[in-house]
Amino acid sequence: MSSSVLESVKAHPYLFANLPILAAVILLPRLAPNRDYRQAAVFSGLACLPCSLAEITSATYWRPELLGGMRCGVEDMIFTYTVGASAWLMAALWRHESCTVGTRSFGSAFQRLTPWALTVTVAYIGLWLAGMNCVTATLVCSAGLLLFLLRRRPSLWRLALTGLVSFTPIYMLEETVQFAAWPNYLAYWNSEGIWGTLVLGIPLGEIAWAVIFGAACPVVIASVLDIAFEARTSAESIQPSPA
Secondary structure, X not given: OOHHHHHHHHHOHHHHOOHHHHHHHHHHHHHOOXXXXXXXXXXXXHHHHHHHHHHHHOOOOEOOOOHHHOOOOHHHHHHHHHHHHHHHHHHOHHHHHHEEOOOOOHHHHHHHHHHHHHHHHHHHHHHHHOOOOHHHHHHHHHHHHHHHHHHHXXXXXXXXXXXXXXXXXXXXXXXXXXXXXXXXXXXXXXXXXXXXXXXXXXXXXHHHHHHHHHHHHHHHHHHHOOOEEOOOOHXXXXXXXXX
């Protein structure tokens, strides 16, 4: 590997630290026999992609080095896809064999998701424009959506709890490994802000976000895809899953 390539890898930890995780969330689901479980992971990653635009509002929390010097880039899309897919994969792993998608297609699922996404986005922008820190606004809006969906379908509380206790430590472990491999990575966070305070070597905002996201994301996906975790009959198991 040439010195110029090595320098590029060192200079862009946000990109290169997440590429192995992207490969894992693309390849590992192929090992699962249940197609609905795999397709839900893909949908979860895709559904999170628009969240990459939130990078535009995060300057007071962190300022990563992006390709081309942009405020929102491919790094954000890679990150949002990987966390979306991995949150679902970990939360639903305990019942992956009985995971059944009820929604006919991804298109209808996105239609169901759109009103909730727009409401959360408007609320987030309003809080941010009112002066609330981007991390705090994210936590408030995400927690609000989670509570709303759990009230509609209380049986999903187990999925939320499983997502929280599985995603949070795995995400913290990933961050720890990344910071060890790229010591300059931590410099992207604003250490003077409350959410930039280090806890176990990780910015507090990252931990708080992982807790809420790990719980909320799987519940959102299960709601929009109308997912059930029930044993399938032999007749149901041979029916093709929706695209």
